[in-house]
Each structure stands twice: as structure tokens, then as C-alpha cells.
Amino acid sequence: xxxxxxxxxxxxxxxxxxxxxxxxxxxxxxxxxxxxxxxxxxxxxxxxxxxxxxxxxxxxxxxxxxxxxxxxxxxxxxxxxxxxxxxxxxxxxxxxxxx
Amino acid sequence: xxxxxxxxxxxxxxxxxxxxxxxxxxxxxxxxxxxxxxxxxxxxxxxxxxxxxxxxxxxxxxxxxxxxxxxxxxxxxxxxxxxxxxxxxxxxxxxxxxxxxxxxxxxxxxxxxxxxxxxxxxxxxxxxxxxxxxxxxxxxxxxxxxxxxxxxxxxxxxxxxxxxxxxxxxxxxxxxxxxxxxxxxxxxxxxxxxxxxxxxxxxxxxxxxxxxxxxxxxxxxxxxxxxxxxxxxxxxxxxxxxxxxxxxxxxxxxxxxxxxxxxxxxxxxxxxxxxxxxxxxxxxxxxxxxxxxxxxxxxxxxxxxxxxxxxxxxxxxxxxxxxxxxxxxxxxxxxxxxxxxxxxxxxxxxxxxxxxxxxxxxxxxxxxxxxxxxxxxxxxxxxxxxxxxxxxxxxxxxxxxxxxxxxxxxxxxxxxxxxxxxxxxxxxxxxxxxxxxxxxxxxxxxxxxxxxxxxxxxxxxxxxxxxxxxxxxxxx
Numbered sequence: 001x002x003x004x005x006x007x008x009x010x011x012x013x014x015x016x017x018x019x020x021x022x023x024x025x026x027x028x029x030x031x032x033x034x035x036x037x038x039x040x041x042x043x044x045x046x047x048x049x050x051x052x053x054x055x056x057x058x059x060x061x062x063x064x065x066x067x068x069x070x071x072x073x074x075x076x077x078x079x080x081x082x083x084x085x086x087x088x089x090x091x092x093x094x095x096x097x098x099x
Numbered sequence: 100x101x102x103x104x105x106x107x108x109x110x111x112x113x114x115x116x117x118x119x120x121x122x123x124x125x126x127x128x129x130x131x132x133x134x135x136x137x138x139x140x141x142x143x144x145x146x147x148x149x150x151x152x153x154x155x156x157x158x159x160x161x162x163x164x165x166x167x168x169x170x171x172x173x174x175x176x177x178x179x180x181x182x183x184x185x186x187x188x189x190x191x192x193x194x195x196x197x198x199x200x201x202x203x204x205x206x207x208x209x210x211x212x213x214x215x216x217x218x219x220x221x222x223x224x225x226x227x228x229x230x231x232x233x234x235x236x237x238x239x240x241x242x243x244x245x246x247x248x249x250x251x252x253x254x255x256x257x258x259x260x261x262x263x264x265x266x267x268x269x270x271x272x273x274x275x276x277x278x279x280x281x282x283x284x285x286x287x288x289x290x291x292x293x294x295x296x297x298x299x300x301x302x303x304x305x306x307x308x309x310x311x312x313x314x315x316x317x318x319x320x321x322x323x324x325x326x327x328x329x330x331x332x333x334x335x336x337x338x339x340x341x342x343x344x345x346x347x348x349x350x351x352x353x354x355x356x357x358x359x360x361x362x363x364x365x366x367x368x369x370x371x372x373x374x375x376x377x378x379x380x381x382x383x384x385x386x387x388x389x390x391x392x393x394x395x396x397x398x399x400x401x402x403x404x405x406x407x408x409x410x411x412x413x414x415x416x417x418x419x420x421x422x423x424x425x426x427x428x429x430x431x432x433x434x435x436x437x438x439x440x441x442x443x444x445x446x447x448x449x450x451x452x453x454x455x456x457x458x459x460x461x462x463x464x465x466x467x468x469x470x471x472x473x474x475x476x477x478x479x480x481x482x483x484x485x486x487x488x489x490x491x492x493x494x495x496x497x498x499x500x501x502x503x504x505x506x507x508x509x510x511x512x513x514x515x516x517x518x519x520x521x522x523x524x525x526x527x528x529x530x531x532x533x534x535x536x537x538x539x540x541x542x543x544x545x546x547x548x549x550x551x552x553x554x555x556x557x558x559x560x561x562x563x564x565x566x567x568x569x570x571x572x573x574x575x
Binding site: 010014018033034041058074081090094 | 184197198200201293294307333336337339400402403405406407409410417421424425426427428429430431433436437438439440441442443445446449454455457458459461462465472474475476477478479480481482484516517520531532533558
């Protein structure tokens with residue numbers, strides 16, 4: 001499996017990770033080797049096999065959808081983590097453009 | 100008496116007999132950390148003030164006779180597990196300033212008993228690695244030989260126990276991150292069955308594989324910790340409500356009559372160290388002498404475990420780590436647009452291995468590749484789990500090396516990610532199957548480095564794993 005530099009650019013864009021030009025080359029080479037190794041999964045005949053999504057055997061674990069109490073201290077602790085804020089509100093960059 | 104070298108059982112006895120106080124025991128561990136942390140680098144954050152305050156409280160509890168197993172015992176926690184009010188970085192700069200506003204359920208259970216938190220332990224960034232070289236706070240060194248890695252990802256937690264900087268540690272095991280460092284550092288480490296211990300409060304790597312488990316100086320201590328950590332948690336819907344056995348008592352029962360499986364694929368790895376294999380065989384012979392029957396078994400899909408693991412783990416990982424964007428918490432790299440703020444915060448704040456795995460997972464899940472990689476790997480996971488189911492209809496536990504070799508050199512594999520991934524070849528299959536496994540130290544190789552023996556059991560078969568492990572541990 002060969003993963004090109006443009007594949008890496010595409011994936012890095014999807015993953016929101018800025019890469020330098022040299023990193024793109026570097027990761028293209030490494031990911032090619034890794035997926036080359038992963039390709040050996042094709043040796044396994046899985047035509048009659050169901051995929052495993054979980055191993056507990058549990059199903060339909062549900063709980064009441066209730067609003068739980070949260071102390072003001074915890075609210076404050078969470079707000080204190082905001083990198084940018086206005087008063088006690090989380091401040092983010094503009095998401096929708098004017099145009 | 101060197102207090103910091105004690106096991107949980109020994110420290111409990113000393114505290115209860117008033118030979119020393121929890122403050123004295125805690126001070127001994129803090130002094131050991133202060134003396135060794137520059138070199139070993141096992142702790143990212145030391146909570147000295149908190150530890151001494153908790154130790155004083157524990158001494159009061161002991162004086163009032165309100166003693167539980169861990170009251171007054173100092174411990175450390177992998178920095179990928181949240182402790183409320185304590186800096187929790189995941190060993191990545193994107194969370195350099197993060198203080199957890201909530202706490203992992205297993206840590207709350209341990210702290211409720213009055214255990215004393217010494218600090219947060221170094222690990223591979225967001226638990227990505229098998230050598231602890233992927234920490235943005237510098238590598239951890241193996242206490243036996245500081246030119247060697249301690250293993251990973253929970254390398255600081257293993258090294259701290261091996262170096263007697265704490266009485267026990269709590270780490271996480273997704274694809275081997277407790278067992279492999281336990282093996283490299285010469286301590287006991289247990290991965291529970293998936294769903295046995297709550298995952299609430301661990302920084303998620305791969306949600307269908309993550310587990311939290313103990314590092315300890317003895318198997319008895321590991322059994323004690325498992326009893327306290329195990330059990331259903333409403334905050335983790337994948338925890339099972341099954342009865343929690345008396346692990347400590349059961350681990351001390353006679354092993355005669357047990358059937359021990361020896362998986363032939365675990366002894367035929369390329370690059371495996373002969374000396375490691377011979378040591379494991381010697382221990383298997385000792386089990387036979389004590390009345391166990393030894394059966395050679397086959398797990399034919401073992402060779403595909405690493406490939407399946409890396410597809411599934413990186414896919415889940417790329418989704419889980421999407422939440423780290425520098426917006427609501429962590430370190431933000433302010434840029435002109437929201438997109439650039441995301442992509443630069445992530446570029447600066449993640450270690451290289453994290454970026455690599457996010458890209459692998461994003462690629463495996465992207466349009467056109469999902470069936471070929473992700474779905475295929477899920478099916479191979481079924482084959483691997485069925486291998487275990489089949490052998491556990493014939494034997495009680497499996498015994499193998501934990502790692503095909505002893506600790507490798509710092510820098511030896513860090514330039515070649517694939518060879519690093521292959522270091523987990525004997526630990527990732529049990530992870531995929533969700534079964535419990537324990538690494539027990541079985542002495543040193545001629546190079547002086549510890550050798551680890553792995554005991555793997557059927558789902559929720561921790562008792563038998565600990566029973567065989569305890570016996571092997573006591574025979575060293």
C-alpha cells in the first residue's frame with residue numbers, strides 16, 4: 001500500500017493537524033510502511049465472519065435522561081479551563097463567515 | 100526499615116501495628132521521588148502538599164480504627180487518568196495547563212479508602228507508545244539500566260513501583276500498556292477483562308480496548324487492588340455487574356489440577372530472545388511439578404493481532420482525540436481562523452506519535468478505505484477472540500512471555516514506528532479479545548534486565564490468573 005504526499009495532505013486536513021512540507025514526506029513514507037504491514041489482514045478469510053464491535057456481550061444499556069446537580073465549584077473549575085472567555089462564557093473564533 | 104520499599108500488605112501491617120505513621124511512609128516515598136526523579140523522570144507532577152495532608156488524615160483514621168486496606172498507603176497515577184483538582188496532562192503539551200474537574204471512578208474508590216496520592220506519572224503522550232519516549236515531558240528511564248526504556252505507555256507508573264518511589268501505581272492498558280512496562284521494569288502489572296474496571300476518567304485512546312489496572316510489587320497486592328477497583332459503574336455503560344470474587348483469597352489457593360496452556364505461536368516470534376523463552380519454560384516446568392497439567396495449544400491468528408489492533412485502535416483514537424482542539428480547555432494556538440486555530444493547536448500540542456496515529460485512523464476510516472481496513476480488522480478481531488474461546492474450553496489459563504525480549508535501548512526503535520508497534524506482539528491479542536492478563540516478574544536475564552511472564556485467562560477469569568501468577572511469583 002503506497003500512501004502519497006497528497007493522501008497525507010488530505011488526511012491531515014480531515015484530522016485538523018497542520019503539517020510542514022517535510023512532515024508530509026516523512027509521514028507519507030511511514031504510513032506507507034505501516035499500511036503495507038496492515039495489508040496482511042487480507043490473508044485471513046473472513047467471508048463467514050461477523051465483525052466484533054464490543055466484547056462484553058452487554059446490549060441496550062440505558063439510563064434515565066436526567067439533569068444532574070453540578071456544584072458551582074465544578075462549574076467554576078470547568079470555566080477556569082477556557083483558553084478564551086468573555087465573562088463566564090466560552091469565546092471562540094467566528095464559525096460562519098459573512099460572505 | 101526502608102519504608103518506601105514496602106508492599107501494600109507489609110505497609111498495612113506496619114501502619115496497623117503503629118510501627119510507623121502514614122506521614123512517615125509518605126515522606127519516605129516523597130524523599131525517594133525527590134532523590135530519583137531527575138534521573139528516572141517517572142513523575143510529571145508531584146502533589147507533595149496534598150500527599151502530606153492526606154497522610155495526616157489517614158493517620159487520624161488509623162488512630163480512630165477506621166481502617167481499610169489502603170488507608171495511609173501512598174500511590175501514583177498515570178497522567179492519562181483524571182484526578183479531580185490535580186493537573187492532568189496526558190504527557191502532551193496540549194493539556195499542559197489542564198486541571199481535571201472530575202475524577203476516574205477507580206481512583207475515587209482507591210482514595211475513599213484513604214490511599215495517599217503522591218502525584219501523576221509520566222507516560223507516552225495520550226498513552227501512545229511502547230517505550231515512554233513519546234512523552235512531551237521527556238522519556239522515562241528504566242531503573243535497572245537507565246540507557247534502556249521502561250516500556251510503555253504506562254512507563255512512569257511501572258518505573259516508579261520498580262524504583263520504590265511509591266507503594267503501588269494505577270495505569271492503563273489498551274494494547275499492552277500495563278503488562279509490557281511491568282515486564283521491562285520487573286514489577287507486577289495486571290490488565291483486567293474489558294468491562295471489569297470502570298474506564299470513566301481515563302483519557303480515551305480506543306474505547307473498545309481501554310482498561311485501567313494496577314502495578315504492584317507483589318501479585319497479592321495486585322489482587323488487593325483489583326478487588327477495590329473492580330465493579331459496575333453507572334458512569335461507564337460497558338462495565339459488567341458480575342460478582343467480584345475475593346481475588347486475594349482465591350489467588351492463594353492451591354494450583355494442583357489446573358490445566359496450563361502453552362500457546363506455541365507465542366514462542367515462535369522473529370527476534371525472540373532465547374533466554375527469555377527458556378526462563379518461561381522453566382516456570383512452566385515448575386507448575387507441572389506442582390500438579391498442573393501442561394497442554395500445548397494454538398492461537399492461529401496471533402500473527403494478525405498487531406495489524407488488526409493498529410487499525411482498530413487508531414480508528415477509535417482518531418475519533419476520541421477529535422475533542423482536543425484547544426477550544427474548551429488546554430493550550431490554544433491563536434490563529435486568524437477557526438480552522439487554523441484547530442490545526443495549529445493540534446500540531447503544536449500533540450507528540451509526533453499521536454499525530455501519526457490520528458492520521459492512520461483518519462485514513463482507515465476515510466471514504467473508500469473503511470471496508471478494506473476498519474471492517475476487515477473488526478472481522479479479524481472476531482477470529483482472534485474465537486481462538487481464545489477455543490483454547491479456554493481446553494485449559495484454565497495460558498502462560499507465555501509478556502515480551503519476546505527484555506527492555507530495549509532508548510532511541511533504538513524510536514525512528515521506526517512499525518518495529519515499535521511489533522514490540523506489543525504478545526500483549527495485543529488478549530487486548531483484542533478483552534480477556535484478563537497479568538505480567539509477573541521472573542528474575543533477570545544475563546544482561547541484568549527483568550523478564551516478565553504473562554498469564555492470560557478467560558473473560559472475567561481474573562481469579563485463576565492471579566492464582567497462577569501468585570504461585571509463580573512466590574516460587575522466584
